Amino acid sequence: MSQINSPAELEEFRKGILSKRDPNKPCISICAGAGCIASGADEVIEAFKAQIEKEGLTAKVDTKGTGCPGFCERGPVVVIYPEEICYLEVTAEDVPEIVLQTIKENKVVDRLLFVDPVTGEKAIHESDISFYKNQERNVLCNNIKIDSKSIDDYLAIGGYSALAKALSQMTDLKVLEEVKKSNLRGRGGAGFPAGRKWEGSRNAPEPIKYVIVNADEGDPGAFMDRALLEGNPHSILEGLIIGAYAIGSHEGYFYVRQEYPLAVENINRAIKQAQEYGLLGENILGSGFDFKVFVHQGAGAFVCGESTALMASLEGRVGEPRPKYTRSNIKGLWQRPSVLNNVETWANVPLIINKGADWFTQIGTESSKGTKIFSLVGKITNTGLVEVPMGMSLRDIIYKIGGGIPNGKKFKAVQTGGPSGGCIPQDQLGLQVGFDELTKAGSMMGSGGMIVLDEDTCMVDVARYFINFLTEESCGKCVPCREGLRQMHRILTNITKGKGKESDIELLEELSETAVEASLCALGKSAPNPFLSTLRYFRDEYEAHIKEKRCPALSCKDLISYYIDPDKCTACMICARKCPADAIDGGKKKIHIIDQEKCTNCGTCFEVCPSKFNAVTKISGETVPSPISEEKRIITKKSPRKSK
Amino acid sequence: MSEIQIEIDGKELKATEGMTVLEAAQCAGIYIPTLCHHEKLEPFGGCRVCIVEVEANGWTKLVVSCVYPVEENIVVRTRSEKVDRIRKTIIELLMAHAPDSPQLQDLAQEYGADKDRFEKDASFCIHCGLCVRYCAEVVKKNAIGFVDRGINKEISFIPEIAAKECNDCKECFPLCPTSYLQAAFVLTEALAFPPPSSEPVSEE
Numbered sequence: 001m002s003q004i005n006s007p008a009e010l011e012e013f014r015k016g017i018l019s020k021r022d023p024n025k026p027c028i029s030i031c032a033g034a035g036c037i038a039s040g041a042d043e044v045i046e047a048f049k050a051q052i053e054k055e056g057l058t059a060k061v062d063t064k065g066t067g068c069p070g071f072c073e074r075g076p077v078v079v080i081y082p083e084e085i086c087y088l089e090v091t092a093e094d095v096p097e098i099v100l101q102t103i104k105e106n107k108v109v110d111r112l113l114f115v116d117p118v119t120g121e122k123a124i125h126e127s128d129i130s131f132y133k134n135q136e137r138n139v140l141c142n143n144i145k146i147d148s149k150s151i152d153d154y155l156a157i158g159g160y161s162a163l164a165k166a167l168s169q170m171t172d173l174k175v176l177e178e179v180k181k182s183n184l185r186g187r188g189g190a191g192f193p194a195g196r197k198w199e200g201s202r203n204a205p206e207p208i209k210y211v212i213v214n215a216d217e218g219d220p221g222a223f224m225d226r227a228l229l230e231g232n233p234h235s236i237l238e239g240l241i242i243g244a245y246a247i248g249s250h251e252g253y254f255y256v257r258q259e260y261p262l263a264v265e266n267i268n269r270a271i272k273q274a275q276e277y278g279l280l281g282e283n284i285l286g287s288g289f290d291f292k293v294f295v296h297q298g299a300g301a302f303v304c305g306e307s308t309a310l311m312a313s314l315e316g317r318v319g320e321p322r323p324k325y326t327r328s329n330i331k332g333l334w335q336r337p338s339v340l341n342n343v344e345t346w347a348n349v350p351l352i353i354n355k356g357a358d359w360f361t362q363i364g365t366e367s368s369k370g371t372k373i374f375s376l377v378g379k380i381t382n383t384g385l386v387e388v389p390m391g392m393s394l395r396d397i398i399y400k401i402g403g404g405i406p407n408g409k410k411f412k413a414v415q416t417g418g419p420s421g422g423c424i425p426q427d428q429l430g431l432q433v434g435f436d437e438l439t440k441a442g443s444m445m446g447s448g449g450m451i452v453l454d455e456d457t458c459m460v461d462v463a464r465y466f467i468n469f470l471t472e473e474s475c476g477k478c479v480p481c482r483e484g485l486r487q488m489h490r491i492l493t494n495i496t497k498g499k500g501k502e503s504d505i506e507l508l509e510e511l512s513e514t515a516v517e518a519s520l521c522a523l524g525k526s527a528p529n530p531f532l533s534t535l536r537y538f539r540d541e542y543e544a545h546i547k548e549k550r551c552p553a554l555s556c557k558d559l560i561s562y563y564i565d566p567d568k569c570t571a572c573m574i575c576a577r578k579c580p581a582d583a584i585d586g587g588k589k590k591i592h593i594i595d596q597e598k599c600t601n602c603g604t605c606f607e608v609c610p611s612k613f614n615a616v617t618k619i620s621g622e623t624v625p626s627p628i629s630e631e632k633r634i635i636t637k638k639s640p641r642k643s644k
Numbered sequence: 645m646s647e648i649q650i651e652i653d654g655k656e657l658k659a660t661e662g663m664t665v666l667e668a669a670q671c672a673g674i675y676i677p678t679l680c681h682h683e684k685l686e687p688f689g690g691c692r693v694c695i696v697e698v699e700a701n702g703w704t705k706l707v708v709s710c711v712y713p714v715e716e717n718i719v720v721r722t723r724s725e726k727v728d729r730i731r732k733t734i735i736e737l738l739m740a741h742a743p744d745s746p747q748l749q750d751l752a753q754e755y756g757a758d759k760d761r762f763e764k765d766a767s768f769c770i771h772c773g774l775c776v777r778y779c780a781e782v783v784k785k786n787a788i789g790f791v792d793r794g795i796n797k798e799i800s801f802i803p804e805i806a807a808k809e810c811n812d813c814k815e816c817f818p819l820c821p822t823s824y825l826q827a828a829f830v831l832t833e834a835l836a837f838p839p840p841s842s843e844p845v846s847e848e
Contacts, residue, residue: 301793318790322689323687323689323708323711323712325707325711325712325713326713471794471795472794472795473794474793474794474795475793475794476771476790476792476793476794476795476796476797477688477689477690477771478689478690478691478692479690479691479692479693479734479737479738479770479771480692480730480733480734480737482771482794482795482797483734483737483738483740483741483795484733484737485795486765486795487737487740487762487763490763510729510733511733513729513730513733514730514733514734514737517695517706517726517730518692518695518706518708518730518734519692520689520690520692520708
């Protein structure tokens, strides 16, 4: 491949790619993101290739593994173009039927379509699926259209046109002004305006400056950055080069977590391809602008997502934050001005340059512009990545896109913002998602984690879980975080075990204040959020645990008991056989009784008791009724039982 | 370096640009408690007991004085209800590790801290990092370092270096606020120092 030396040559080259492609030629796109691969997408891709070859259709049909379209719950996802027919949960066994029916005979395979859980209607096209229909996918939309391994695919959808535009039609200052005007705020957590961050670095006197992609996504349950890194790496790279041009940087870094091997592979490939095409390196597109990029793999520390810890780690030092009274865009990596933005922030830059800041600011709320990708997980029907305009209500995200809570359970709260975010209750579901709106509600945007919790979730236990995560991920440098979280975790654990004391809430509040006010970095400063927000909205649950030794959600193992209702038990022996602790006494025609001394509260009996009997119940905060007398336990035909 | 006018605890004083609030206070003879600070070492900002209240441009915030640079016309309060409360909690948290440290006991008395408020983790180390940083920055031997992360973090002598360097130095010993360092050294010496060379020491 000879290098592309000017924007005009790039357009020529793009035309060349497009001229060889027929938009009406059938193309089978199979998601090859980590989620679908885990569900067997690799075999599906191979099966399609083999089947297409077997049928002699290789010249007539394209097959490609693409980036993640987000509907991970129902993967592997297959979309067949040009009709955009979408099949879900496809296995290799389905492949011959799809090729025969859809490719050869133009018929739809009914059983693989999405069925709306509410209306029962089937959706043929991707855009008809309720999960997708209510999204606004500006950043994620290309994932399913391109093979992430192919730079030509990215060029075919207009890739690098924003870079060409920036380099040939805009001054570096104009690029900065456009990003500032767009009011693009950082998608990684704090929501700092990207343009202002860039401007600080640009104006800093030090001539050597850096641009860095924060791809150290570590929030439990969050995977939006991974989807972009794996699925559309060039879009991030393009944004990074544009940012470097705007601030006058000639060296950039991708800090990618090691646990994302596919992302590391795809980013490295993308960089190599861009270099070969002359889109990276010296004199990019003949503009005179030079820029090179390096990939650095993080070693698995959550705290390295924090800017100063990330930079320390990049320098080869221990990944611990440093006091940030001088911002890292002025004194960052190797004490030089460094712009660090999150993956999703960089991926928004080409869109802003191509479509303009005015287009971008049309979307969103007063203070939060554009779209945001959330990873919608937990007790939700449609798990996956969703991209919505800022300002959409939590209710719409959870019910219209997410399809509500499965198994007929009630919604309890949604946890947003990652481990140091907070929980938002039912009565605030009308809240519009945006940086300031979520913060005001006691949570935060964070990088876009959204974990839905149902009525069976104990909010004290949720706080304990996240505080435990943060305790383990604290770097240990400062006392309020290292020691404060250790004690908070200990106290919360005691409360969930029924060993809470009346003074515990006050003590937790004091430890929270110390962590918020005195911690060195944002991890410690925001770490008490899981406790503070659950206390704010679910104080009654804390009090029930402490005062009544009762877990209202019937979830804390140490506070519940299992009990077999003698009126409902039919002595079927199922629970007795399955009990791993041998704690159930009973036999044929003899009503079962749980020996509370032996019972380990594992819940097996509760799960296996047939729903037509529903004899096992969970109780908390009350004493287990004493067992009925031996003679009453014998079931005779004449017993007045509530038989069906 | 230009001179900067600041106020600490009601006293007007001059500081030099680039100084930290702690340095400015110390120059003026105003006491701010510290545990991880040492004048020969780079500011660390780990223990957080030197937290103070700073008023700048009409905003009041809590900052850690050993790392916060002085700015023109800031007003610093080294004690306030909130500052004292946070210092008290920090001391209590550290006393779960080292209840008998004289330095912590003095501070506990000043701030009314209860050494038994939190469940004990008698590790004796408060992770001030004085030993680690002194060895790295002043002695430049790196005979001792931190290992692991977060609540599992601990100091550890590197036996191969410590066996060679420490016996003639031990400059870090008096810096330790809890005497855990000496214990760690004796333990490392007994358990992990390489055995003395079997070859006879040549006499010169």
